[in-house]
Amino acid sequence: MWAVEVKSLSYIHSMGTPFAKQALKDVSLNIAQGQIVGIIGPTGSGKSTLVQHFNGLLAPQKGSVNVLGRSTADKAVRMNLWKEVGLVFQYPEQQLFEETVYDDIAFGPKNLGLNEIEVKKRVIKALDDIGLPEEILSRSPQSLSGGMKRRVAIAGILAMQPKILVLDEPTAGLDPAAKSRFLNLIRKLQQSTGITVILVTHSIDDAAELAHWLVVMDRGRIALQGKPKDIFKQPERLIQIGLNVPVEIEVTRKLFEMGIPVRTDVLGLNEAVEEIARIRDRRKKTGG
Numbered sequence: 001m002w003a004v005e006v007k008s009l010s011y012i013h014s015m016g017t018p019f020a021k022q023a024l025k026d027v028s029l030n031i032a033q034g035q036i037v038g039i040i041g042p043t044g045s046g047k048s049t050l051v052q053h054f055n056g057l058l059a060p061q062k063g064s065v066n067v068l069g070r071s072t073a074d075k076a077v078r079m080n081l082w083k084e085v086g087l088v089f090q091y092p093e094q095q096l097f098e099e100t101v102y103d104d105i106a107f108g109p110k111n112l113g114l115n116e117i118e119v120k121k122r123v124i125k126a127l128d129d130i131g132l133p134e135e136i137l138s139r140s141p142q143s144l145s146g147g148m149k150r151r152v153a154i155a156g157i158l159a160m161q162p163k164i165l166v167l168d169e170p171t172a173g174l175d176p177a178a179k180s181r182f183l184n185l186i187r188k189l190q191q192s193t194g195i196t197v198i199l200v201t202h203s204i205d206d207a208a209e210l211a212h213w214l215v216v217m218d219r220g221r222i223a224l225q226g227k228p229k230d231i232f233k234q235p236e237r238l239i240q241i242g243l244n245v246p247v248e249i250e251v252t253r254k255l256f257e258m259g260i261p262v263r264t265d266v267l268g269l270n271e272a273v274e275e276i277a278r279i280r281d282r283r284k285k286t287g288g
């Protein structure tokens with residue numbers, strides 16, 4: 001069973017008004033369970049509209065969306081999806097409103113109707129999953145740094161123990177160090193829990209290292225999808241869509257064009273550095 005199965009989905013916002021805007025056009029994709037899938041594309045390409053179909057916030061107008069084997073055309077299915085699909089919006093920390101971190105994280109599990117002991121267990125587990133110390137439970141969310149607040153907001157979603165976690169622009173506004181810490185955390189979380197993660201982002205760099213599968217959107221359609229390595233074999237296409245190409249891809253391509261026999265399918269800066277060092281060492285040995 002797929003985590004998410006989308007068939008020929010089209011969607012028009014404000015349909016039937018002068019503001020009508022077609023956000024999705026004939027989109028089809030499958031998301032496997034237990035994977036990290038990156039959805040990338042420029043502003044307005046339809047990323048948020050697409051993922052809002054995954055937790056039942058939007059109902060398909062045309063085509064179909066099945067989540068964990070159930071059709072979201074059914075209102076009862078949509079109404080219950082919040083329990084299984086955690087959707088984290090951009091700047092989720094703006095939705096922290098309780099007096100303590102504990103109360104904020106406990107909010108979702110309480111709504112699931114769990115008893116106090118179970119709620120507490122969930123809160124502690126979520127905190128651990130997202131790499132926060134227990135000391136912060138009694139603090140006010142407002143007293144925390146931006147990166148910490150965001151982790152608290154995500155802990156609140158994790159405490160519901162969703163099967164699918166959708167993060168819409170999760171690193172927006174974080175400084176580079178916080179961003180990199182956050183992405184590593186998501187990777188570890190996915191590995192330890194086996195949760196399906198859907199990561200929506202403008203930034204191809206965010207998606208490049210993390211995702212097992214990439215979906216590239218362009219003006220409401222899927223332009224490309226595949227393994228990151230295969231997607232980056234088409235840098236011209238990405239640039240044409242208005243996306244940047246990861247810096248390591250750009251550098252290794254340039255070297256290759258200069259006649260240096262470097263692999264051009266590296267992913268991440270570390271792999272690129274290793275590959276370039278490998279070529280250098282080989283040249284030293286052969287005196288080339």
Ligand SMILES: Nc1ncnc2c1ncn2[C@@H]1O[C@H](COP(=O)(O)OP(=O)(O)OP(=O)(O)O)[C@@H](O)[C@H]1O
Pocket residue numbers: 013014019020021022023041042043044045046047048049050202
């Ligand atoms: N509620 C709405 N009413 C009318 N048009 C909308 C609405 N929401 C989105 N749109 C339009 O639909 C298109 C797709 O928007 P969407 O938010 O899905 O894109 P996105 O890829 O998430 O963009 P961003 O990267 O800026 O978040 C855009 O042209 C947008 O202006």
Ligand SMILES: [Mg+2]
Pocket residue numbers: 047048049168
């Ligand atoms: Mg968006």
